[in-house]
Amino acid sequence: MAERSIKPWLKSVLELGPPLLFFIAYMRFQDTTLTVAGRDYDGFIIVTAAFVPLLLASIAALWVLTRKISRIQVFTAVLVVVFGALTVWFNDERFFKMKTTLVYGFFAVLLGIGLLRGQSWLQFVMGDLLPMREEGWMVLTKRLAGAFALMAVANELVWRTQSTEFWVTFETFGLPIFLFAVFMSQARLIERFSLSEEEADEKDAR
Structure with a gap:
């Protein structure tokens, strides 16, 4: 469809x-x-x-x-x-708070498994939107896997030590803003490893 x-x-x-x-x-x-x-x-x-x-x-x-x-x-x-x-x-509100840890932890583990296999599974998901060379995808995947792991740990620390009101604010704004900042900070990496139009056309033709 x-x-x-x-x-x-x-x-x-x-x-x-x-x-x-x-x-x-x-x-x-x-x-x-x-x-x-x-x-x-x-x-x-x-x-x-x-x-x-x-x-x-x-x-x-x-x-x-x-x-x-x-x-x-x-x-x-x-x-x-x-x-x-x-x-x-x-x-029991603890179940819903744990959900965020599992989501980001799952992403970190999934990307990590791909890296251990010498693959960027992030490229599989985003390759069409962001044409880059293979080495660029590996670096970006490592950084995002680390960011997701950090977010999972941060969520655990926040919901276990802070008030529910603080956690709701952190969940709604803190984590998304951090992830957005991580993506934005990769601009130089993306520019460095981005494919030229000729390289992108050659890759699509394979």
Whole structure:
């Protein structure tokens, strides 16, 4: 099925909207308690229960509009559903906080396995968007694997030692900003190893 293009702002809204709404909703309802069947649920649990279907709806909308969903989005959605359900079922916010560690830890391990095999699995995912020589991809993959590992460790330290409000802010803004900064800091590497038009055409012709 052919992929469809949509306006960049709409794609950004569908991808970034759910996390931002989670942050806004938590700040609004963090001191709220809801009693269901004699059981009390605090604001974090309530917002988590609402976030899961919202995320699934946004991914479904992306599929309908573009006819394409990345493997990363599918993997993240599965973890959100599983750990969101565990959070609500056991009325324990720790499950949802662990989800972030698992996501970034999985990315770090996956890229690391590729590196041990002498391959850049990041190139397999992003090669069409960023034409670079093989050695450039290996360096970029090493750096991103390290960044993902650092993010996983940072998330563990933050959720175990800081308040839930601090973690929600860190999760929504701190980690994405750090990852964006990591990508932006690779501009010189990308420029150094980028393929010329002739090299890119030759590679595509193979």
